Amino acid sequence: MSIKTIGFIGYGAMASLMGKNLSQAGFSIVAYTPSGKSNGAQADVPMLASPRLVAEKSDAIILCVPNDEAENKALHGPDGLLAGVRAGQLVLDTSTVSPEQADHLASLLKARNVDVMDAPMSGSTPEAEKGALIMLAGGPETTLERARPILDCIGRITIHAGPAGSAARLKLVVNGIMGGTLNIIAEGIAYGLASGVERNVLFDALQELAVISPHHKRKIGMGKAGDFPSQFPTRLMSKDMGLLLDAGRRCGVPLHGMAAASQNLAFSNRHHADDDYSALIAQMEKNIANR
CATH class of the missing domain: 1.10.1040.10 (N-(1-d-carboxylethyl)-l-norvaline Dehydrogenase; domain 2)
Structure with a gap:
């Protein structure tokens, strides 16, 4: 599946700066936040009503939420991410979550034939604005290579930490x-x-x-x-x-x-x-x- 549209679940300060860099690289961006609006750098991104709609309208999905609870809320239920994902999609979880949550997400998406990497970033808003984050990646090498065009837009280097959960x-x-x-x-x-x-x-x-x-x-x-x-x-x-x-x-x-x-x-x-x-x-x- 070629990646043209990237959907964000969570579009706050860090995610909106990542989205801006991806948009400048030619990707289309859509996003979901519980508030229904972005509080970040790119207010003209289409804000969708649910994680499910983000999954349905995207080729790749980036999770950028504050904690395990927020991630699970975005994943489950009739309007959750899992209700909208399809085989062949790519999911990158840039959130900082517990190792157990990272393992859980990898298991859920693998069962649906979705490529997934835990991909938390090291850096703050100044690095995000410049596309100079250090990206940590956990998952198969083949998934990393598929994700590299995205990771290279938002980070200056990607460190492959090992199998799923390693980056978390x-x-x-x-x-x-x-x-x-x-x-x-x-x-x-x-x-x-x-x-x-x-x-x-x-x-x-x-x-x-x-x-x-x-x-x-x-x-x-x-x-x-x-x-x-x-x-x-x-x-x-x-x-x-x-x-x-x-x-x-x-x-x-x-x-x-x-x-x-x-x-x-x-x-x-x-x-x-x-x-x-x-x-x-x-x-x-x-x-x-x-x-």
């Missing part, structure tokens, strides 16, 4: 390291401020260190400015840390550092759910100011 597991590693590292940075900043290091000196010094990644330097810049535009909202990072801890428990792997980060991000989520997850820096700074 790798994504938890990536996001766990992101969240855990940000927590260490926030704790370090809190100590520096509490001990009397001048605020600008502290934030500016951290921007010069080779041991801090460009990604986290961007977050430190947000912390210095006290402005946290939602490139990756706290509510999603907190959710992902919870998925990682649960997955680690199932594997019998102690994740002590990740657990501490998860607790701090969960607390930050109470106050900064829709802010970028780097708002943890502000939360730590507020905590020491109140002492």
